[in-house]
Amino acid sequence: xxxxxxxxxxxxxxxxxxxxxxxxxxxxxxxxxxxxxxxxxxxxxxxxxxxxxxxxxxxxxxxxxxxxxxxxxxxxxxxxxxxxxxxxxxxxxxxxxxxxxxxxxxxxxxxxxxxxxxxxxxxxxxxxxxxxxxxxxxxxxxxxxxxxxxxxxxxxxxxxxxxxxxxxxxxxxxxxxxxxxxxxxxxxxxxxxxxxxxxxxxxxxxxxxxxxxxxxxxxxxxxxxxxxxxxxxxxxxxxxxxxxxxxxxxxxxxxxxxxxxxxxxxxxxxxxxxxxxxxxxxxxxxxxxxxxxxxxxxxxxxxxxxxxxxxxxxxxxxxxxxx
Amino acid sequence: xxxxxxxxxxxxxxxxxxxxxxxxxxxxxxxxxxxxxxxxxxxxxxxxxxxxxxxxxxxxxxxxxxxxxxxxxxxxxxxxxxxxxxxxxxxxxxxxxxxxxxxxxxxxxxxxxxxxxxxxxxxxxxxxxxxxxxxxxxxxxxxxxxxxxxxxxxxxxxxxxxxxxxxxxxxxxxxxxxxxxxxxxxxxxxxxxxxxxxxxxxxxxxxxxxxxxxxxxxxxxxxxxxxxxxxxxxxxxxxxxxxxxxxxxxxxxxxxxxxxxxxxxxxxxxxxxxxxxxxxxxxxxxxxxxxxxxxxxxxxxxxxxxxxxxxxxxxxxxxxxxxxxxxxxxxxxxxxxxxxxxxxxxxxxxxxxxxxxxxxxxxxxxxxxxxxxxxxxxxxxxxxxxxxxxxxxxxxxxxxxxxxxxxxx
Numbered sequence: 001x002x003x004x005x006x007x008x009x010x011x012x013x014x015x016x017x018x019x020x021x022x023x024x025x026x027x028x029x030x031x032x033x034x035x036x037x038x039x040x041x042x043x044x045x046x047x048x049x050x051x052x053x054x055x056x057x058x059x060x061x062x063x064x065x066x067x068x069x070x071x072x073x074x075x076x077x078x079x080x081x082x083x084x085x086x087x088x089x090x091x092x093x094x095x096x097x098x099x100x101x102x103x104x105x106x107x108x109x110x111x112x113x114x115x116x117x118x119x120x121x122x123x124x125x126x127x128x129x130x131x132x133x134x135x136x137x138x139x140x141x142x143x144x145x146x147x148x149x150x151x152x153x154x155x156x157x158x159x160x161x162x163x164x165x166x167x168x169x170x171x172x173x174x175x176x177x178x179x180x181x182x183x184x185x186x187x188x189x190x191x192x193x194x195x196x197x198x199x200x201x202x203x204x205x206x207x208x209x210x211x212x213x214x215x216x217x218x219x220x221x222x223x224x225x226x227x228x229x230x231x232x233x234x235x236x237x238x239x240x241x242x243x244x245x246x247x248x249x250x251x252x253x254x255x256x257x258x259x260x261x262x263x264x265x266x267x268x269x270x271x272x273x274x275x276x277x278x279x280x281x282x283x284x285x286x287x288x289x290x291x292x293x294x295x296x297x298x299x300x301x302x303x304x305x306x307x308x309x310x311x312x313x314x315x316x317x318x319x320x321x322x323x
Numbered sequence: 324x325x326x327x328x329x330x331x332x333x334x335x336x337x338x339x340x341x342x343x344x345x346x347x348x349x350x351x352x353x354x355x356x357x358x359x360x361x362x363x364x365x366x367x368x369x370x371x372x373x374x375x376x377x378x379x380x381x382x383x384x385x386x387x388x389x390x391x392x393x394x395x396x397x398x399x400x401x402x403x404x405x406x407x408x409x410x411x412x413x414x415x416x417x418x419x420x421x422x423x424x425x426x427x428x429x430x431x432x433x434x435x436x437x438x439x440x441x442x443x444x445x446x447x448x449x450x451x452x453x454x455x456x457x458x459x460x461x462x463x464x465x466x467x468x469x470x471x472x473x474x475x476x477x478x479x480x481x482x483x484x485x486x487x488x489x490x491x492x493x494x495x496x497x498x499x500x501x502x503x504x505x506x507x508x509x510x511x512x513x514x515x516x517x518x519x520x521x522x523x524x525x526x527x528x529x530x531x532x533x534x535x536x537x538x539x540x541x542x543x544x545x546x547x548x549x550x551x552x553x554x555x556x557x558x559x560x561x562x563x564x565x566x567x568x569x570x571x572x573x574x575x576x577x578x579x580x581x582x583x584x585x586x587x588x589x590x591x592x593x594x595x596x597x598x599x600x601x602x603x604x605x606x607x608x609x610x611x612x613x614x615x616x617x618x619x620x621x622x623x624x625x626x627x628x629x630x631x632x633x634x635x636x637x638x639x640x641x642x643x644x645x646x647x648x649x650x651x652x653x654x655x656x657x658x659x660x661x662x663x664x665x666x667x668x669x670x671x672x673x674x675x676x677x678x679x680x681x682x683x684x685x686x687x688x689x690x691x692x693x694x695x696x697x698x699x700x701x702x703x704x705x706x707x708x709x710x711x712x713x714x715x716x717x718x719x720x721x722x723x724x725x726x727x728x729x730x731x732x
Contacts (some may be wrong), residue, residue: 185414193647211567257566
């Protein structure tokens with residue numbers, strides 16, 4: 001994090017809640033997060049932790065109940081002008097989890113990929129449109145001959161490529177990839193991950209990568225945000241998070257990832273995280289602290305002390321635990 | 324075309340052998356026999372039958388689709404040893420689910436067993452019964468659920484949404500074990516507690532939608548547990564779940580297995596899960612078992628290029644600097660007949676013979692077999708991919724990190 005990076009999106013004290021009758025359930029509270037230009041930011045958490053909701057507030061599907069979201073310094077949450085909303089729709093694109101559910105079965109590849117181009121009239125004539133689509137298809141590794149085929153004629157991996165092509169043809173600045181590989185086979189996962197990485201390198205694309213599997217996120221992301229129950233519990237560089245996970249929830253997630261090595265797996269003890277294990281009282285101030293440059297962790301004062309001690313121990317090169 | 328043929332001849336394992344389009348079937352079989360010189364067709368029968376609960380011999384399964392017969396399971400032989408966990412690994416479309424469905428007679432209507440035997444040990448007589456010949460539902464009901472139970476991938480579709488959780492477990496006890504209604508309820512509550520459903524008595528009358536995904540899968544395990552099966556087939560039980568829930572469910576299955584002593588057949592495409600649960604591993608590709616051995620052998624000394632490719636594509640093993648390895652192309656569709664080795668078109672180590680003659684199982688150790696021509700003594704020696712050679716080292720680095728976390732406890 002040494003070099004100067006431009007902030008693309010910043011969440012400022014964002015709160016999201018869903019209302020049902022008079023009941024209100026707060027899903028996300030006090031979210032402060034910056035996404036830098038050209039980075040792949042991994043967002044990890046269990047189902048129900050609110051990671052998808054964060055992605056959705058960005059594309060304005062889910063309204064924000066408090067705080068604001070800034071895109072290149074301009075507010076994009078709440079009421080904004082129509083023109084700005086239109087502009088945002090071209091710049092932020094989304095890739096979904098299940099490639100067979102997110103593609104319209106009744107339209108061919110040509111229509112699916114060019115839908116965005118049509119909506120925003122991003123082409124002069126049909127020839128130009130076709131050229132844009134076929135170029136993008138080649139980039140994602142689909143033969144341009146498949147232009148008139150329908151989604152059911154493709155395999156799972158190819159369908160996800162259509163989903164990626166549909167997002168990328170708009171030349172977005174930010175792509176939200178919501179569990180793009182969870183529904184795919186292991187060998188196909190690798191293809192999709194490589195493809196996303198290539199796009200980032202080529203277009204300086206920013207990707208918000210949402211997943212529940214830390215091993216995948218580690219491979220692809222520059223920074224990782226761990227979220228539990230609507231609150232960020234830890235933010236760190238991808239490698240740093242694996243080196244020195246501080247929050248117990250991060251550690252629980254890390255031990256849960258199965259490693260392809262039988263001897264290690266047999267010895268491994270899985271940690272289970274329970275939110276009450278912190279024993280927070282009413283007087284405790286629990287918030288995100290920057291414990292070292294670029295490494296944030298959610299803690300109260302006492303925990304912060306013990307985390308600091310661990311970091312100090314590490315710096316000394318001594319034993320890495322305090323007990 | 325002619326040139327290609329010539330090249331084939333040169334690179335055949337036995338230079339004197341001559342195969343082309345004009346070779347008669349008789350000659351072809353003779354040549355095949357010559358090529359199979361170093362393989363042992365009865366490789367599984369040398370070990371004693373004592374511990375085996377299930378023996379599959381040369382099993383083939385066909386399906387009738389588009390008006391023709393396609394072979395989806397092609398000549399599989401396997402042993403399942405009592406009390407162990409056998410993991411079956413493969414991509415979607417490799418036939419791993421179809422293969423295990425034959426054990427409980429749950430093939431789709433257009434599917435049929437076209438050859439081979441499934442020998443299942445009868446604990447009363449200690450003899451092996453051939454269950455592949457069973458036709459009627461009455462026969463199957465003696466096996467299905469009662470002796471071989473299955474846990475499916477999606478817990479929502481395997482539970483009836485209109486019936487309470489408790490009823491669905493008690494029902495099994497009443498049908499299979501002759502409990503009366505009241506006893507069945509008590510027993511069902513006990514089982515629910517055993518699979519760690521909190522407050523089981525009050526949640527007995529809940530419906531599946533009131534449970535979370537992980538809890539539902541626990542209920543499915545409870546139903547299987549109520550059957551007291553000899554073999555439990557887990558068909559991707561954790562694919563739809565979160566990693567944290569996954570590790571809990573895997574642990575639960577392992578604990579219960581220890582307690583009740585059943586045998587588990589675990590189907591998955593995730594090699595990380597395999598390393599966690601399995602004692603032995605069968606890697607499937609194109610309707611065949613291509614590698615079969617103990618867990619350690621398959622992970623530390625994999626022999627088949629497909630196993631290499633599967634391991635290489637794991638993001639856990641990838642490093643940020645190099646792109647992840649991926650397997651090119653698609654798995655075979657079976658609509659056209661597979662000639663030679665099924666994996667050959669996607670295999671970077673394929674030799675010409677791979678495209679012509681299907682390799683036999685070669686023996687690596689008493690418990691480790693692989694189906695690739697690379698193991699033939701006449702084949703050229705190849706170097707395994709870097710990731711595979713470094714697997715141990717890479718994992719040691721990863722485990723260092725892991726140890727550090729565990730130590731902080």
